[in-house]
Amino acid sequence: MEDVSLPLLLAALILLLILSGFFSLSETSMMAINRYRLKHLAKQGHRGARLTTKLLANTDRLLGVILLGNNLLNTAAATLVAVIISSLFAHNDLALLVGTIGVTLAILIFSEITPKVIAATYPEKIALTASYVLTPLLKIFYPVVWFINLFVQGLLILFRLKPKENTAHKISPEELKTLVLEAGHFIQKKHQSVLVNLVDLETVTVDDVIVPRSQIEALDLEAEDDAIHDQLLTCHHTRLPLYRGHLDNVVGIIHVRKVFNQMKGGKITAATLEKVMQEPYFIPSGTPLFSQLQLFQENKKRMGLVVDEYGEWVGLVTLEDILEEIIGEFTTHPPTQTSTFIQQPDGSIMVEGSILLRDLNRKLGFHLPIDGPKTLNGLILEHFQDIPEAGIGLNIAGYPMEIIQTKNQAVKVVRIYPALPKVESSV
Known part of the structure; x- marks a missing residue:
């Protein structure tokens, strides 16, 4: 009888570890899946995407059923190891210690770390497949999950936390720009530039x-x-x-x-x-x-x-x-505007003081600050807090400049030299 039951117990232990690994896979993939990709698939009619969307709409219930299954299986696996050790070595304390360490390592390797790494690598495939299993499980164990979540909600209220207010996945303009710029394999460089400019259009004024x-x-x-x-x-x-x-x-x-x-x-x-x-x-x-x-x-x-x-x-x-x-x-600009930049033999550039800083940055690849004055003349006047004379040099944002001409209380022509390497600022 003991010879027959031992293989069955070992098979049951392996099965428990595999099932526990499934719940770990499900948990990580559900949390790591791309929500925007998920919405796109759901709109296209993908059934797994729709089920996953419904599950993620109630994160507390989803995590409740996953963790309930995971912890039950891990506890059952530990109990089963204790039964196996007791049947083989009676009540030997050393054997129990070795068995405890062994089952802990087995749970970590086969039921936690390995499944989570796999799920983080392929979240979409695993989450969409797991939703077919988790949806009926949530219906079956809903009373238990609901009862457990009563205590969870009570603790959240005690700590004055309102998770439902923070569950909406909103994206800021800066995050959207980063998302566009990182999609280099899917969006052409020129198209990326257009999309980024569209995002910036709301923050740029006339x-x-x-x-x-x-x-x-x-x-x-x-x-x-x-x-x-x-x-x-x-x-x-x-x-x-x-x-x-x-x-x-x-x-x-x-x-x-x-x-x-x-x-x-x-x-x-x-x-x-x-x-x-x-x-x-x-x-x-x-x-x-x-x-x-x-x-x-x-x-x-x-x-x-x-x-x-x-x-x-x-x-x-x-x-x-x-x-x-x-x-x-x-557009083809008129000849009067083509002389805005004049390249000099020494590498410097002669620039009109009335030019917009955004044009200067875009056309010459500069990084002059644009959160203040809009023109180069305004930037220089703000720097000096006065109307400078011709021949005065200055440095703004690492760009050495020389004022060539002033007229009518404005800087008319500026020579800009190549940007200096960034070093510690000195007086």
Whole structure:
């Protein structure tokens, strides 16, 4: 009888370890599975994904049935080893000690560590398969799990913990950017850049892409007709603001093509422009680019004048400016803007002070701070807290600079040298 029962006991022990390993597999795979991938599979109609989603919707019940099964099986395995040791060596204390150590090692190796490593490596396959077993087990043992969770909930209330408020898997914009950048094998480099720019679009405002007022080409309706005609024939833009007397008095926006259609062989006059001009479209300073993109779409506009808190317009933003923030440069800029950067023989670069810092960083690969002033001129003025003179050198964010020209209380031209290696800052 003893010879027959010993093999059965050993087989039962092995079976208990295997079943315990299944619960360990299930626990780790359920916690490690990609929730977004799971949602995608569930939407496609995958039954295992739907069952897994339902199980994860009540984590306390899921963990309750897994740990209940795991601990029962481990306890049964330890008891079974004690029975085997007692049948073979009576009540030998040394044999019991060796048996305890042996079953502990067996549980750790075969029922805990190895299954968890496997589950962490293949969480999706294991979790979706395990859901078919765990779902009926949860229904069978629900009364026991519910009773155990009463004590668990009581302890959580005692410690003032509310886990259900923290179970939603939300992802921040920065985490989403990291997720996109790490998906290098699935998303092309260019597509990654577009997606990251889209994420940033909500944090970037119109002030970051604005064309400063000093760089805007506009038409004065009070100018001579010949001057208006000549300016239109030589302009580099398709849309131009119209003003009377001074730039603060903007009265409209014209599309140059429509103006040419009105010519009929004659000269362009102020009266011609007034016939085809549209009402100016104003944008409050600080408007997020994504919101402005939607507003352009809703209002069927392609250009807007940015106004500050005092109602004075400080520049303009076009639809193309926003699109370039998403997909990069694609328009052909007029010749007046091609001289923004001039490479010098010594490796330095001559830059206009009015350039936007975001453009400078994007086009030249710099890392100048953009959380303060929007232009290079503003960054330098903030650094000195004064209007510097030509010939003064400075270092901002590791980039040595030299002021070449100042005019009208602004820095006009700056020479930027290659960035220095990062070292300990010194006076």
